[in-house]
Amino acid sequence: MEKEEKNNKNQHSNENSSEDKTGKATAHKELIQASWYRCEKFGLDHSSQPDFATLPKGILGDLVDQHRSLLETTENEVLPYYENILSNSSCMIVLADRQGHVLNTWGQPRFGSAAQHGLVGGNQWTEMRVGTNAIGTALITGEAIQVGRDEHFLRANRFMVGSASPIYNSNNDLVGVLDISSDAYLPQDHTFGMVKLMSLSVENRLIFSAFQQDHFILSFNTNVVSLDSHWSGILVLDEDGVIVSANRRAEVVLARDLGLLNINQVFDCEMREIKHHPINLPMKLLAMGRYQFYVKVIPPTQQIMRVPDFRRRTGYVMPSKQSPLASSMNALKNKDIAKSNTPITVNKKAIPENVIALDELQHGDERVERLVKQAHKIMEKDIPILIHGETGAGKEIFVRSLHYHSSRASEMLVAVNCAAIPSELVESELFGYEKGAFTGAQTKGSIGLIRRAHRGTLFLDEIGEMPMPVQSRLLRVLQERVVTPLGSTEMYPVDIKLISATNRILKEEVSAGRFRQDLYYRISGLNIELPSLRDRKDKAKLIQFLHNRLREEEPGPELSKEMLDLLVKHPWPGNMRQLVHVLKVGMAMADEEVLEDWHLPDDFFDDMNSDLDTLDDKSDEPLERLIPRLLNEFKGNISQTAKIAGVSRNTVYKYAKPKHESE
Numbered sequence: 001m002e003k004e005e006k007n008n009k010n011q012h013s014n015e016n017s018s019e020d021k022t023g024k025a026t027a028h029k030e031l032i033q034a035s036w037y038r039c040e041k042f043g044l045d046h047s048s049q050p051d052f053a054t055l056p057k058g059i060l061g062d063l064v065d066q067h068r069s070l071l072e073t074t075e076n077e078v079l080p081y082y083e084n085i086l087s088n089s090s091c092m093i094v095l096a097d098r099q100g101h102v103l104n105t106w107g108q109p110r111f112g113s114a115a116q117h118g119l120v121g122g123n124q125w126t127e128m129r130v131g132t133n134a135i136g137t138a139l140i141t142g143e144a145i146q147v148g149r150d151e152h153f154l155r156a157n158r159f160m161v162g163s164a165s166p167i168y169n170s171n172n173d174l175v176g177v178l179d180i181s182s183d184a185y186l187p188q189d190h191t192f193g194m195v196k197l198m199s200l201s202v203e204n205r206l207i208f209s210a211f212q213q214d215h216f217i218l219s220f221n222t223n224v225v226s227l228d229s230h231w232s233g234i235l236v237l238d239e240d241g242v243i244v245s246a247n248r249r250a251e252v253v254l255a256r257d258l259g260l261l262n263i264n265q266v267f268d269c270e271m272r273e274i275k276h277h278p279i280n281l282p283m284k285l286l287a288m289g290r291y292q293f294y295v296k297v298i299p300p301t302q303q304i305m306r307v308p309d310f311r312r313r314t315g316y317v318m319p320s321k322q323s324p325l326a327s328s329m330n331a332l333k334n335k336d337i338a339k340s341n342t343p344i345t346v347n348k349k350a351i352p353e354n355v356i357a358l359d360e361l362q363h364g365d366e367r368v369e370r371l372v373k374q375a376h377k378i379m380e381k382d383i384p385i386l387i388h389g390e391t392g393a394g395k396e397i398f399v400r401s402l403h404y405h406s407s408r409a410s411e412m413l414v415a416v417n418c419a420a421i422p423s424e425l426v427e428s429e430l431f432g433y434e435k436g437a438f439t440g441a442q443t444k445g446s447i448g449l450i451r452r453a454h455r456g457t458l459f460l461d462e463i464g465e466m467p468m469p470v471q472s473r474l475l476r477v478l479q480e481r482v483v484t485p486l487g488s489t490e491m492y493p494v495d496i497k498l499i500s501a502t503n504r505i506l507k508e509e510v511s512a513g514r515f516r517q518d519l520y521y522r523i524s525g526l527n528i529e530l531p532s533l534r535d536r537k538d539k540a541k542l543i544q545f546l547h548n549r550l551r552e553e554e555p556g557p558e559l560s561k562e563m564l565d566l567l568v569k570h571p572w573p574g575n576m577r578q579l580v581h582v583l584k585v586g587m588a589m590a591d592e593e594v595l596e597d598w599h600l601p602d603d604f605f606d607d608m609n610s611d612l613d614t615l616d617d618k619s620d621e622p623l624e625r626l627i628p629r630l631l632n633e634f635k636g637n638i639s640q641t642a643k644i645a646g647v648s649r650n651t652v653y654k655y656a657k658p659k660h661e662s663e
């Protein structure tokens with residue numbers, strides 16, 4: 001035995017001796033030799049017993065939790081190999097963390113009990129404690145290695161052969177090691193190849209899990225039929241074609257550091273072509289002008305939602321990192337916003353067409369003007385905004401305008417109507433979920449709406465409707481600024497501007513125990529009361545503005561002074577939504593040059609009448625006399641007659657007829 005040990009140290013003799021002449025075998029022997037020297041330095045003796053420093057169960061449990069995604073990925077990728085190829089081979093597959101702690105094992109070893117071989121959860125397989133071994137040596141060298149029976153430094157381990165391959169994540173950090181150990185009856189070259197393949201497939205899967213939802217992934221190979229194999233190179237591209245991740249294979253094949261290169265520096269093609277290339281049709285591309293590869297494009301699984309952003313057009317000059325309103329806000333910096341009359345000037349070219357400019361949200365109502373300015377300013381601070389207002393008052397329109405006038409405008413505005421999502425789905429929609437997290441979950445998992453709003457704005461509309469358990473989770477996200485998807489232990493940092501809105505009185509909801517008080521204080525940094533339309537002082541100008549805006553879209557009738565008065569007097573229970581609706585219907589109905597009251601929808605007058613019902617006591621005079629009299633008095637004006645009589649316009653028509661006929 002001692003002679004053999006000398007051989008290993010000096011001549012590196014082992015089961016691979018037939019390969020002695022090849023450079024590969026020499027390199028392997030040098031690795032083993034270096035490991036043996038290290039073991040001697042660690043003070044180990046060939047007769048030492050392995051010291052596994054087994055972790056207590058609780059700590060192992062924590063470690064397993066920390067590595068859940070690596071474990072699940074390994075299990076999904078590795079078990080098919082085991083079941084299809086290795087299950088009759090009496091080998092054991094082992095996953096260890098980067099410190100060599102065994103996290104899990106699969107398979108039934110033929111070579112003895114757990115106490116004998118030591119490949120059990122919580123045992124640490126490092127060179128320092130266990131001598132030269134596949135897991136420990138692969139961790140130290142960072143390379144795949146096979147350790148033959150006699151190559152183990154400790155005699156106690158010489159009954160087995162281990163083949164281990166390190167696993168790197170998409171940041172190229174070593175995250176663990178995969179090992180196949182057996183009692184040496186397997187054809188060892190095959191086992192070694194297989195463990196390398198398994199670790200590649202785990203690495204590739206880690207890259208896909210991290211990026212496939214919102215990035216383009218390219219897989220490439222010299223051979224078209226191998227495109228789907230784990231030996232293919234993988235490149236992850238952002239929207240602009242910048243390589244944000246790659247597998248080790250890609251760097252080996254292309255022989256260069258690929259990080260942050262643009263795809264057009266690697267292959268002879270532009271990102272534009274990649275985006276529009278059919279999914280299942282491999283492209284034939286040249287790398288570095290001469291090496292031909294087949295390239296498969298895998299587009300993001302989740303559609304990237306993009307809003308129109310005209311700033312991308314040539315000719316747009318970014319106002320030195322300031323939002324379109326920043327210059328006007330700077331002018332106000334030292335003044336009391338509430339008292340300032342300075343109008344907001346906006347670079348309207350920078351705002352998407354369907355977004356109303358901030359300065360067009362108000363037309364002279366001081367209260368609205370002040371709150372627009374306050375909210376705009378707070379958009380740049382780490383302070384959440386809570387908007388209260390009646391339904392249709394324009395809360396969402398306001399939020400859209402705020403977002404596109406802020407420094408977050410180039411990122412997403414994610415609007416979530418908490419009342420519109422079934423309560424049992426709110427949680428998964430908001431926080432996302434790992435694949436298979438619950439029955440009915442999409443197999444791919446979901447990033448969730450909060451992470452989608454990363455660096456942008458998250459608008460939680462109708463937040464008062466949020467179920468209590470979801471409120472608790474949301475509170476944690478706002479406190480810790482990280483999201484943990486359902487069924488996952490991973491934490492993803494998020495940077496969001498939170499705006500919430502409600503038409504309930506949230507404080508009352510808190511008192512009634514329906515809304516968490518701590519969450520209320522978290523979301524209500526700046527409280528905004530968006531006035532209902534009937535309470536606005538700028539109604540006339542606002543109506544004229546909306547009317548003009550609609551006429552810009554399509555030619556329509558003018559607004560007479562009387563019509564404007566009528567619209568100003570309306571109670572508008574449906575607020576801005578109703579006003580826009582009434583104007584649209586009226587303008588569509590009118591063939592005339594001027595908008596008349598009979599062009600307006602009936603419910604407009606119903607609201608008006610119900611509002612006036614209590615004003616007069618008209619019960620004495622029968623309608624058949626009252627209505628003709630009022631019509632006469634108001635020169636045939638139906639709506640005024642209806643208003644004063646406290647009846648609908650239909651009723652006026654009904655009682656007006658005989659009178660008209662007699663005239």
Ligand SMILES: Nc1ncnc2c1ncn2[C@@H]1O[C@H](COP(=O)(O)OP(=O)(O)OP(=O)(O)O)[C@@H](O)[C@H]1O
Pocket residue numbers: 356360361389390391392393394395396397398461503546576577578580
């Ligand atoms: N400032 C505005 N200018 C033009 N139209 C507006 C404006 N504000 C609101 N509207 C119109 O009113 C409709 C309703 O507005 P919005 O959805 O913002 O109201 P809301 O307060 O969020 O309503 P809810 O509480 O019912 O969700 C919009 O679709 C738009 O047509």
